[in-house]
């Protein structure tokens with residue numbers, strides 16, 4: 891997710907695997923947990939990246955939300 895764009899086949903394969911493990915009949919990661927997860931990720935980046943800006947946060951949010959949408963489509 892961090893190293894490759896969403897269009898990359900490796901990202902798509904990994905997301906397909908994560909979607910399978912996180913879905914209802916497996917780990918059952920409830921859809922509402924993803925927003926909390928994304929907030930925590932942004933908080934962490936804010937705390938530890940000295941080059942943090944609100945623009946960077948928006949990029950993280952946008953990129954991860956697209957991945958979350960792909961995972962949740964399989965839930």
Ligand code: HEM
Pocket residue numbers: 891907908911912917919923924927954957958961
């Ligand atoms: C974009 C969102 C997420 C990504 C890319 C992601 C990715 C991963 C990956 C790569 C693994 C290890 C391999 C696997 O089991 O599939 C994993 C495991 C796991 N994830 Fe996520 N995850 C995401 C969101 C979440 C959320 C929101 C939760 C719950 C709050 C969660 C809970 C877990 C759990 C419980 C495991 C298993 C850990 C273990 O086996 O020790 N994940 N996740």
